[in-house]
Amino acid sequence: xxxxxxxxxxxxxxxxxxxxxxxxxxxxxxxxxxxxxxxxxxxxxxxxxxxxxxxxxxxxxxxxxxxxxxxxxxxxxxxxxxxxxxxxxxxxxxxxxxxxxxxxxxxxxxxxxxxxxxxxxxxxxxxxxxxxxxxxxxxxxxxxxxxxxxxxxxxxxxxxxxxxxxxxxxxxxxxxxxxxxxxxxxxxxxxxxxxxxxxxxxxxxxxxxxxxxxxxxxxxxxxxxxxxxxxxxxxxxxxxxxxxxxxxxxxxxxxxxxxxxxxxxxxxxxxxxxxxxxxxxxxxxxxxxxxxxxxxxxxxxxxxxxxxxxxxxxxxxxxxxxxxxxxxxxxxxxxxxxxxxxxxxxxxxxxxxxxxxxxxxxxxxxxxxxxxxxxxxxxxxxxxxxxxxxxxxxxxxxxxxxxxxxxxxxxxxxxxxxxxxxx
Amino acid sequence: xxxxxxxxxxxxxxxxxxxxxxxxxxxxxxxxxxxxxxxxxxxxxxxxxxxxxxxxxxxxxxxxxxxxxxxxxxxxxxxxxxxxxxxxxxxxxxxxxxxxxxxxxxxxxxxxxxxxxxxxxxxxxxxxxxxxxxxxxxxxxxxxxxxxxxxxxxxxxxxxxxxxxxxxxxxxxxxxxxxxxxxxxxxxxxxxxxxxxxxxxxxxxxxxxxxxxxxxxxxxxxxxxxxxxxxxxxxxxxxxxxxxxxxxxxxxxxxxxxxxxxxxxxxxxxxxxxxxxxxxxxxxxxxxxxxxxxxxxxxxxxxxxxxxxxxxxxxxxxxxxxxxxxxxxxxxxxxxxxxxxxxxxxxxxxxxxxxxxxxxxxxxxxxxxxxxxxxxxxxxxxxxxxxxxxxxxxxxxxxxxxxxxxxxxxxxxxxxxxxxxxx
Numbered sequence: 001x002x003x004x005x006x007x008x009x010x011x012x013x014x015x016x017x018x019x020x021x022x023x024x025x026x027x028x029x030x031x032x033x034x035x036x037x038x039x040x041x042x043x044x045x046x047x048x049x050x051x052x053x054x055x056x057x058x059x060x061x062x063x064x065x066x067x068x069x070x071x072x073x074x075x076x077x078x079x080x081x082x083x084x085x086x087x088x089x090x091x092x093x094x095x096x097x098x099x100x101x102x103x104x105x106x107x108x109x110x111x112x113x114x115x116x117x118x119x120x121x122x123x124x125x126x127x128x129x130x131x132x133x134x135x136x137x138x139x140x141x142x143x144x145x146x147x148x149x150x151x152x153x154x155x156x157x158x159x160x161x162x163x164x165x166x167x168x169x170x171x172x173x174x175x176x177x178x179x180x181x182x183x184x185x186x187x188x189x190x191x192x193x194x195x196x197x198x199x200x201x202x203x204x205x206x207x208x209x210x211x212x213x214x215x216x217x218x219x220x221x222x223x224x225x226x227x228x229x230x231x232x233x234x235x236x237x238x239x240x241x242x243x244x245x246x247x248x249x250x251x252x253x254x255x256x257x258x259x260x261x262x263x264x265x266x267x268x269x270x271x272x273x274x275x276x277x278x279x280x281x282x283x284x285x286x287x288x289x290x291x292x293x294x295x296x297x298x299x300x301x302x303x304x305x306x307x308x309x310x311x312x313x314x315x316x317x318x319x320x321x322x323x324x325x326x327x328x329x330x331x332x333x334x335x336x337x338x339x340x341x342x343x344x345x346x347x348x349x350x351x352x353x354x355x356x357x358x359x360x361x362x363x364x365x366x367x368x369x370x371x372x373x374x375x376x377x378x379x380x381x382x383x384x385x386x387x388x389x390x391x392x393x394x395x396x397x398x399x400x401x402x403x404x405x406x407x408x409x410x411x412x413x414x415x416x417x418x419x420x421x422x423x
Numbered sequence: 424x425x426x427x428x429x430x431x432x433x434x435x436x437x438x439x440x441x442x443x444x445x446x447x448x449x450x451x452x453x454x455x456x457x458x459x460x461x462x463x464x465x466x467x468x469x470x471x472x473x474x475x476x477x478x479x480x481x482x483x484x485x486x487x488x489x490x491x492x493x494x495x496x497x498x499x500x501x502x503x504x505x506x507x508x509x510x511x512x513x514x515x516x517x518x519x520x521x522x523x524x525x526x527x528x529x530x531x532x533x534x535x536x537x538x539x540x541x542x543x544x545x546x547x548x549x550x551x552x553x554x555x556x557x558x559x560x561x562x563x564x565x566x567x568x569x570x571x572x573x574x575x576x577x578x579x580x581x582x583x584x585x586x587x588x589x590x591x592x593x594x595x596x597x598x599x600x601x602x603x604x605x606x607x608x609x610x611x612x613x614x615x616x617x618x619x620x621x622x623x624x625x626x627x628x629x630x631x632x633x634x635x636x637x638x639x640x641x642x643x644x645x646x647x648x649x650x651x652x653x654x655x656x657x658x659x660x661x662x663x664x665x666x667x668x669x670x671x672x673x674x675x676x677x678x679x680x681x682x683x684x685x686x687x688x689x690x691x692x693x694x695x696x697x698x699x700x701x702x703x704x705x706x707x708x709x710x711x712x713x714x715x716x717x718x719x720x721x722x723x724x725x726x727x728x729x730x731x732x733x734x735x736x737x738x739x740x741x742x743x744x745x746x747x748x749x750x751x752x753x754x755x756x757x758x759x760x761x762x763x764x765x766x767x768x769x770x771x772x773x774x775x776x777x778x779x780x781x782x783x784x785x786x787x788x789x790x791x792x793x794x795x796x797x798x799x800x801x802x803x804x805x806x807x808x809x810x811x812x813x814x815x816x817x818x819x820x821x822x823x824x825x826x827x828x829x830x831x832x833x834x835x836x837x838x839x840x841x842x843x844x845x846x
Contacts, residue, residue, distance in 0.1 A: 017463045019453030020637060023446075026468075030442030040440040041475060045449075045466035052464065059482070183443075194498040194540040204500075214471075215499045216438055217579070225443065280710075280731075286717025287703075287710025290731045294709025297785050297818055305737035308703075308713045308729035310722075314771055318728070318741070348737055362720050392532055393558075395720055397581060 004229070005038045005176045006064040010056050012072035012081055013155060014047040025070050025160055032164060037179045038066060038172060048072060053084045061148045066172065071155035073138035075117035081152060082141075086125045089145065093123040096130050099139045106137055128152075131167050135159045140167060149175075180233050184240045186224040186247065187261055188254040189408050193217045196224070200250050203243075211243060219397070220404045221263075256411060263407040264292045264299075270414045271302035271352075274421075278410065279348035280306040281319055281340040283331065284358040284374060288403045304348045309340065319343030330369070332357050334386045337375035345379045352417075354378045354410045358389065360398045372398055376406045378413040382420075385413055428461045428599045429487040433479050435495035435504055436578060437470040448493050448583055455587060459596050460604045460652075461489060471495060476507045484571045489595065494578035496561035498540035504575060505564075509548045512568065516546040519553050522562045529560055551575075558585045565594070572598075602652050607663045609647040609670065610684055611677040612831050616640045619647070623673050626666075634666060642820070643827045644686075679834060686830040687715045687722075693837045694725035694775075697844075701833065702771030703729040704742055704763040706754065706780040707797060711826045727771045732763065742766030753792070755780050757809045760798035768802045775840075777801045777833045781812065783821045795821055799829045801836040805843075808836055 009029050015021045023045070030040045041064060046052040053072075060067045072081030086092050100122035107114045121137050124130055131140030131151075136159040143150040151168055153160045188196060193215050197204070204213055210230055216223040226243060230236040248255065257266045271278055280289045290306040293299055307318050312331055315321040321339040329335045337357050344353035358374025365371035372391035377384055387409055391398045432452050438444045446468070453463045464487060469475040476495075483490045495504030509515050523545035530537045544560050547553060554563030554574075559582040566573040574591055576583045611619065616638050620627070627636055633653055639646040649666060653659040671678065680689045694701060703712045713729040716722055730741050735754055738744040744762040752758045760780050767776035781797025788794035795814035800807055810832055814821045 016450075017453055017466060018457045019450040019455075019463075020639065022450055027439075027442040027445055030440055032442075034441045040442075041470060041472075042479075043440060043466070043468035047464060049464075056465075183441075192535070194538045197499045197540055198538055212437075212501075214438060214501050215497060216444065217497070225438070227437070227441075279737075282710070285714075286722075286726075287705070287713030287729055287731065290710030291708075291714050291822075294731075294733065295819065295822075299709075300733055300787075303709075304734045305741070306710055306729070306731035307741070308710065308717075308731070310717065311727045314702075314728035317772070318730070318770060347741060349740070364723075390534065394581070396718065399714075399718075 004179050005066060006041045007033050007038045007066040007068060008042045008044060008060040008064045009040060010060060010067060010069045011045045012048065012053060012069065016045050017047050025155065025157055028161060029068055029164065032169060034181055036169060036173050037181050038176065039181070048080060050080060050084055053081070054088055057088050061146070065148055067148065067150045069150065069152045070160055073152065073154045075121055082125060085141070085143065085152065089125060089127050089143065091126045094126055095122050096124045096139070098132065099124060099130055102132055103137050131163060133159055133163055135162045179229055179231055180236055182228045182236050182240055184226045184244055185259045186244060186255055187221060187257040188224065188251060189221045189256050189263070189404060191222065191254045193222050196222055196251065200247060203247055203250060207243065211239065219400045256408065263404065263411060264296050267293070267407060267411050267414065268296050268299060268302060270411065274414065274418050276351035276414070277302050277304050278352045278354070279304045279344050279350040281344035281353060281355040282306060282308045283310060283356060284360045285356045285399050285402050285406070286310065288399050289354065289356060289406050292403055292407060304350045307344055307347060315340065319347060332359055332369055332373055332375060334375050334388070337377035337386055338384050341377040341379035341384055352378060352380055352410060352413060354406050356402050356406050358402060360395045362395060374402050376402065376409055378409045380413060380417050385409065428489060429464045430456050430461050430489040430491060431465045431467060431483040431487045432463060433483060433490060433492045434468045435471065435476060435492065439468050440470050448578065448580055451584060452491055452587065455592060458604060458606065459592060460602055461595060461599065471501050471503055473503060473507055476504070477511055480511050480573070484569070488571055490571065490573045492573065492575045493583055496575065496577045498544050498560070505548060508564070508566065508575065512548060512550050512566065514549045517549055518545050519547045519562070521555065522547060522553055525555055526560050554586060554590050556582055556586055558582045563590060602654060603656050603659060605651045605659050605663060607649045607667055608682045609667065609678055610644060610680040611647065611674060612644045612679050612686070612827060614645065614677045616645050619645055619674065623670060626670055626673060630666065634662065642823045679831065686827065686834060687719050690716070690830060690834050690837065691719045691722060691725060693834065697837065697841050699774035699837070700725050700727050701775045701777070702727045702767050702773040704767035704776060704778040705729060705731045706733060707783045708779045708822050708826050708829070709733065711822050712777065712779060712829050715826055715830060727773045730767055730770060738763065742770060755782055755792055755796055755798060757798050757811070760800035760809055761807050764800040764802035764807055775801060775803055775833060775836060777829050779825050779829050781825060783818045785818060797825050799825065799832055801832045803836060803840050808832065
């Protein structure tokens with residue numbers, strides 16, 4: 001069995017350490033390496049500091065076979081990656097004519113003058129393999145020393161991604177007859193991580209060594225991720241599918257999708273397939289449910305619109321909630337949630353409508369209805385389903401959780417309606 | 424002068440290495456540490472692997488005085504941080520009664536049963552100082568060994584941030600009597616980072632050495648953050664205020680607030696003070712503007728509601744946009760934006776109403792109206808202001824940018840109306 005190729009991703013730049021920019025590069029590189037069977041075992045960020053960079057290189061070289069370095073290749077003084085590579089490998093910079101030609105062309109094409117600083121971008125360590133960068137002015141570099149590969153790329157995400165995609169990943173693939181790493185995720189909602197773990201413990205214990213399980217919780221959802229390692233793509237695929245089919249019966253009622261599915265994309269597919277439309281009536285979520293639904297490209301095919309009825313007058317005048325209901329049961333009540341959903345179906349003229357009304361907090365709670373008390377409802381042509389949520393969090397999380405549960409109620413309602421039609 | 428305290432941030436979890444989740448924690452921690460004068464010198468991510476975690480701890484302990492560790496504290500068996508700390512410090516786990524009481528209360532409050540796994544979350548390494556987590560079930564931990572502080576926090580951003588803010592940062596501040604570090608931020612919108620930089624270059628060049636400037640761009644906004652370092656609180660405060668008052672005249676028309684101000688909080692204050700109400704009519708933003716406005720606690724005092732009119736029928740039937748307008752000018756037009764805003768004012772019965780209609784993408788663009796073409800409008804009792812946006816981004820960013828500009832149009836409109844009243 002082939003030894004797994006191990007990789008470390010090193011990012012260089014004070015702005016990352018100080019949190020002044022969001023690092024999206026390493027996440028992307030992580031997925032790309034994993035996809036070709038190279039296992040990222042560590043990520044390291046160091047500042048624009050000679051010694052820290054040298055240390056990071058030396059340490060990484062004892063751990064992994066592949067080191068991907070991003071950042072510090074700009075023309076300005078604070079970018080010292082190239083010089084540090086020279087020091088590390090005991091070599092020096094020299095102008096690379098190919099690189100110079102490319103940079104010159106880059107500026108000519110844009111009708112921009114070239115500064116001495118730009119010319120210096122074509123100066124590369126003597127021992128590197130030059131990797132042409134067609135997307136910017138900083139060349140990529142490929143070094144090999146003592147069985148370890150060092151790849152140096154600019155930090156600009158677009159340039160880094162293009163260089164990885166067209167130059168680096170193909171070379172790495174060709175070099176390492178790597179293992180295959182495959183993932184399968186099962187997306188669940190409405191059950192806590194620990195309860196899920198208990199339900200599936202026997203199954204989890206029986207997992208073969210080459211298949212690992214991870215729990216990834218997020219706003220009332222838990223994503224179960226299976227990671228399989230092997231050499232035979234088909235076999236691995238089959239083994240993962242077997243495990244999933246053994247797992248499903250244990251947690252069926254909590255599963256809403258797989259892999260990259262999200263509640264809003266699953267709902268979109270259901271609505272398109274059943275040729276139905278949806279709208280929302282939102283109080284405590286203030287438009288967040290609509291925002292989730294419309295985050296999906298093409299959602300205009302099934303999403304008609306929403307009424308965000310924060311005030312009682314909008315609940316009455318636009319959605320037609322009765323004054324009696326509001327006076328007798330209050331704005332946060334099963335009856336109001338029901339009338340909001342039914343009103344939205346009528347006003348927006350949709351097949352389904354989902355509603356939310358609750359106390360998001362931090363204020364507005366009472367002994368009887370504390371912060372986090374939420375009623376949600378979903379109306380269909382035939383009936384209206386309601387659900388009480390008792391959340392206990394801050395405003396933002398209460399809003400996001402309510403939205404998740406409302407979307408899940410909508411999903412289950414659509415499924416029920418489709419069943420009814422079939423039967 | 425006190426030697427600077429150096430920190431390393433260690434994140435634990437395969438999902439980060441494999442790029443399956445975006446790590447937002449380390450950026451936030453980086454800014455927070457920097458703010459209290461502790462210098463992050465390295466970030467390290469390792470997988471859920473005993474030896475890799477032990478190595479990371481050992482290496483970090485040779486580099487820094489403060490090690491912040493996040494992740495791997497969940498109840499499930501892929502979370503091994505606590506056990507690894509035990510091995511690292513040569514101790515063992517024991518149930519912490521305080522922690523147990525808190526976890527028990529956590530579940531009792533939510534009326535949820537507690538699993539054995541949850542009870543185990545109260546088991547902590549004997550040598551740790553227990554840090555109560557009021558926001559979740561995984562306690563924080565504080566260790567000290569050989570002059571190095573180890574802090575272990577859950578990876579859930581909300582829990583991690585709350586623990587840092589209320590427990591860890593105050594302790595670190597108290598421990599390391601560092602210099603006084605003060606920040607002042609000026610929040611701007613509607614001008615690019617580089618244009619801003621050009622406008623204020625002379626002022627920036629004249630900044631004294633102990634006051635640094637950072638440009639923090641985010642969705643059409645740029646936050647100018649001044650960071651002053653010194654020993655005399657009052658003097659520093661005065662010096663920062665002087666700099667701000669010199670800066671303001673250069674960029675006045677782009678400034679909407681200071682420090683923690685957000686467009687939605689500034690608008691909230693304006694509306695409360697002028698005793699006015701607002702609603703929204705949203706097409707391409709799909710409820711995101713309403714969601715922004717209602718993210719502010721107490722917004723029910725001035726926010727009546729919204730109509731999200733994704734389909735033309737909702738634009739006509741609920742908002743009263745005329746069929747002729749839609750047929751003659753199209754849904755994405757100045758006229759439609761105007762009628763949407765005026766319709767929302769009428770239907771929701773508010774003082775002001777802001778509207779958005781555009782092509783968020785990725786599909787739906789034409790040669791004449793490419794993706795990113797957006798019209799926004801704001802209606803007052805007397806007139807309606809409109810604005811064309813030509814954005815060129817992906818769907819998500821187009822939606823967030825449109826929302827920012829719509830809120831800014833609303834802000835400027837309220838100010839204009841107040842002026843008119845006064846004069």
